[in-house]
Amino acid sequence: MTIRTSTLRLLLAGLSLLALFAAVAGDPPTQQPMAAESKPPRLNWYKGNTHTHTLNSDGDSTPDEVVRWYRENGYNFLVLTDHNFVTSVDGLNALHAADEKFIVIKGEEVTDKFGSKPIHVNGLNVERKVEPQGGNSVVEVLQRNVDAVRAVSGVPHINHPNYEWAITADELKQVQNNKLFEIYNGHHRANNLGGGGAPGLEEVWDVILSNGKLLYGIAVDDAHTFKQPWNKNSARPGRGWVVVRTDRLSTTAILDALERGDFYASTGVELADYQTTEKDITITIKPERSTKYRVLFIGQSGRVLKEAITNPAVYQFLGNEMYVRAKIIDSNGDAAWTQPVWLKRDK
Ligand SMILES: [Zn+2]
Numbered sequence: 001m002t003i004r005t006s007t008l009r010l011l012l013a014g015l016s017l018l019a020l021f022a023a024v025a026g027d028p029p030t031q032q033p034m035a036a037e038s039k040p041p042r043l044n045w046y047k048g049n050t051h052t053h054t055l056n057s058d059g060d061s062t063p064d065e066v067v068r069w070y071r072e073n074g075y076n077f078l079v080l081t082d083h084n085f086v087t088s089v090d091g092l093n094a095l096h097a098a099d100e101k102f103i104v105i106k107g108e109e110v111t112d113k114f115g116s117k118p119i120h121v122n123g124l125n126v127e128r129k130v131e132p133q134g135g136n137s138v139v140e141v142l143q144r145n146v147d148a149v150r151a152v153s154g155v156p157h158i159n160h161p162n163y164e165w166a167i168t169a170d171e172l173k174q175v176q177n178n179k180l181f182e183i184y185n186g187h188h189r190a191n192n193l194g195g196g197g198a199p200g201l202e203e204v205w206d207v208i209l210s211n212g213k214l215l216y217g218i219a220v221d222d223a224h225t226f227k228q229p230w231n232k233n234s235a236r237p238g239r240g241w242v243v244v245r246t247d248r249l250s251t252t253a254i255l256d257a258l259e260r261g262d263f264y265a266s267t268g269v270e271l272a273d274y275q276t277t278e279k280d281i282t283i284t285i286k287p288e289r290s291t292k293y294r295v296l297f298i299g300q301s302g303r304v305l306k307e308a309i310t311n312p313a314v315y316q317f318l319g320n321e322m323y324v325r326a327k328i329i330d331s332n333g334d335a336a337w338t339q340p341v342w343l344k345r346d347k
């Protein structure tokens with residue numbers, strides 16, 4: 001197979017991270033195939049949500065109530081991202097954090113606009129509040145806010161591009177120094193699937209990737225409403241999340257793993273194992289009783305390269321795919337998305 005040197009280096013760097021057994025709390029690791037001088041650290045999966053609101057902006061619950069919801073519902077980390085407000089997390093962590101079980105990470109949704117278009121960029125673990133930076137185009141507003149988040153040591157992610165149909169694929173792909181964007185946002189007006197001639201966010205993702213621009217796709221709640229669990233026309237929690245692979249549960253480890261694409265996004269499908277080698281990708285689903293699954297391996301321009309119904313599902317690289325990512329769909333409409341593996345980058 002043909003793999004360019006820089007790409008190979010990228011791929012191999014990924015392999016060392018992707019080669020361990022996916023262990024959520026207690027599953028045994030398999031062997032690490034990469035040569036290493038010392039025993040590699042054991043890697044674990046940590047479930048988290050990077051986009052949540054509280055009463056400090058337009059959420060309906062206190063930070064304590066919000067953190068409790070995630071803590072009680074099986075999450076390992078939560079980023080509080082109120083609109084243009086950084087909620088202190090020290091007291092919350094004193095109450096709720098537990099070693100290797102749960103942490104709260106501070107953050108902000110830098111809430112800006114261009115004309116009537118809402119331009120929202122999350123800053124994860126920002127050192128201090130970032131003011132909306134403005135700008136003369138959608139791309140400029142995005143870039144200035146991404147840069148401002150980086151300037152206070154935060155990790156940016158670009159939010160809900162289809163909310164009010166604000167951000168196109170062409171605009172997104174021009175933004176520099178940003179690795180993450182929302183391919184699924186749980187807000188009831190996020191328009192994740194597109195419509196009326198506008199592309200859905202997965203299609204947007206493939207357009208960007210096919211242009212040679214690497215972006216990782218995250219799923220988030222954007223939860224605002226914790227007190228109306230029956231109300232479908234509200235932004236409820238528990239709808240979209242990421243599961244991140246690192247050797248420990250810490251803010252730095254989680255954010256580093258997100259930015260190197262060592263995670264999958266989910267709206268309900270859980271993976272037991274996800275490995276990439278030089279030859280193939282193997283997806284092992286942790287099945288729910290009586291649920292059925294199919295795994296789509298997707299490449300350049302969103303083309304489905306293979307559909308598998310086995311578990312594990314394996315895709316063997318041909319070498320000319322440009323990139324391969326996987327989407328796992330279950331019979332109840334939930335999904336998980338793994339991050340693209342690059343085989344050939346044109347730019
Ligand atoms: Zn927003």
Ligand SMILES: [Zn+2]
Nearest residue numbers: 051053109222
């Ligand atoms: Zn939000």
